Amino acid sequence: MASEKNGNDQYWLKSGFINVLQNLTGVLFGFGGFYLLVRMLDKHSFGVWTLFAATTTIFEMVRSGLIQNALIKYLSFSDAKEHNKILSASFALSGGLTVLCILVNLLLATYLGRIWNSEEIIPLFWVYSIVYLFSGILSQFHWMEQANFRFNGIFFTNFLKSGVFFCFLLFCFIFDFQIKLVQLVYVQAVALFLAILLEYYFVKDLLNFTLQVTGEWVRKLLNYGKYAFGTSIGSILSSTIDQMMLGSLLSPAASGAFNIAVRIMNLVDIPTNAIAVIVFPQSARRLATEGEAAIKYLYEKSVGTILAILIPALLFLFLFPDFVVSFIAGDKYTETIPILKVTVLYCVLIPFGRQFGTILDSIGRPKITFSLVLLSAITNLGLNYILITRMGVMGAAYATLISNIFNFAISQTILNRILNVNILNTFVYAYRFYPEFFVKYIKPRLT
Template structure:
């Protein structure tokens, strides 16, 4: 218990404040880039950009699933004398997967261009291969730092990577210049390179690559990572499949219209992603120190804390969906208003399902998490296909809501059986936090 208390007082305050700052800046930069980009590009180019980013995100998240979680897990639990062997094996897996995915990107580019009736996608995918190779090293360095329960380098490198694109978009917008989608990809490449160099500088003294691979650790990383890889890939496919299907069944422009509503919902869920970043390495340690009860408490409290932040944002955004859409996408995207009102309801379930995967991966349940994700993706794809064909882009929003509702019920039943998690406890923690904030404010006022 003393160990857990020490971790709480140091780890959560330090990493929590850094992640809060990182995610606040990520929100600002992401929103700013989106806000000015949508005013710089016409509706067709913006729709093509949405489809492009949806596709490359699948590659990025798939690689992250195989590399990052397995590396963090074993570096957090293995003795220090094995760290260099683990990192060397992870680098080898990373490089191999990067080559395979880069080749697939090149080969599948013409298919995507034809599927979405957007031939300009082909050069974009080929340009992005350079960015993808560089970001593989960035992923490796950030995972090493997170395994050491440090987040400053992750914060700085992400700030550089995202800020570079924002700076370029601002330059184009305020100087009333025209830009191409290819130029945007090239700027992303330079930003990723700068972020990678900074991240390497900050972790370079913490490890040394060995000359030969340790087959034991190579096998361990692959054994753990294969399910995490599949889970991450399925999860990002699930989050992008609606936009991809809209692009194929309706149009690229419609994908851009739908993306506006989804992006607002994702911005509201920034606290969910921040919590997942902190919870994953902490959960692995809680399991060793306090067992299942400690992990159960961690899940309930982390979900409750996120819900406390989400409730006001969801309510306000729902009541003022019209002004929100007009502010973000100007008067060219009124079709996004009803979409936002539907997708915002889905936001309530995301903390539960997001932390489900995080907790399950951290306690060794990657296989079960993979199977749950595969089933949810298949269900999501089926619902999207049926509803989009009948209702167009509104059908995609309805499919999202139904998918999250079903996944929410399933994950809560699983966690109750494995850890004894109580769904109501998270809600209690959420509403208790309001009382604590009120009492503190009243105490200060007096």
């Protein structure tokens, strides 16, 4: 029992460290690139890039939402003899979705350029087809690693991918090279291709699949993934619909100003993303071995840990938003300051919602997550339209805040009924986090 507990502690410590490091470097590279872009591009061009990135994120989520969680779940605790069939089915599904999404992307390019009054965005979508093809291969490799509780390759390839893009921007910034937006998409394609070559060496021992696609496993992946797919789409729409509607109802520049607040908040979202990656395969395995009581603890503990890390950073952002915006984006985005203060308020609720979806998906109840996310997306869409037309950019911030409060109330009611989750326990774990961390991991190294 003691060895099992030590093994679990080592898993959480090692996996947590790698994933936090991965998210940290990814966000820092992303933030560094944003820091340079916002200074090299005018407000309109930065807004166009923001709208393009928000749209292409939806395409990425379409594929990962349908396949990722299902692949990880079945690879995590299915018979090893079935792994080759599972991988074949997932590669087939991913390939089919990639082709479909590329076609949709090409068909939508001109339409989106027209409603956003941005003709320059059209070639970005055309070139993105190459990026989407490469990212599909890399994502498959990453999911295979995650299902086998391995994260090294994910870290190094994401570091390479983000690093190449950042270095290009830094070169352009230092030498005052005037960049075109389409060049950024080409650089993304090159970075992804290099990352695929590197990731192959981390997963080649896992690439045991057959060329014959088994219909049974295709159906299993689809049946499990269909709700996670809807959840992912609803979730990404909830987080990007405000920027898209600002672009169409106001201007790309308004979308860019709002995106700056979102980018700043991404810096404090690192632990949420890292812990979600760890919790999913662990909760899927714990359900099979320990039952739902272990899942309740996993949810409360993980959310408490995230809150302990987030709250100090959120307090700083709330108290000094003018300093943060001025330091990060310069003086030309002062309209972002009040947006940031509202954004901080709903960021406190994000860990509850993120882990809600992770836990319910892992225990085989993705339909509930899908229904809630769909309801939240519809609510967010309606609130954004009403409040943006009446209040401008600030309307998008208030709409997202109200939508998150609504989502939080419903999700906690569901968790209480299914797993007897107590919200107060999350704050107890948050309070205990620092002394426990010190006693377990810092003090032994000091003595």
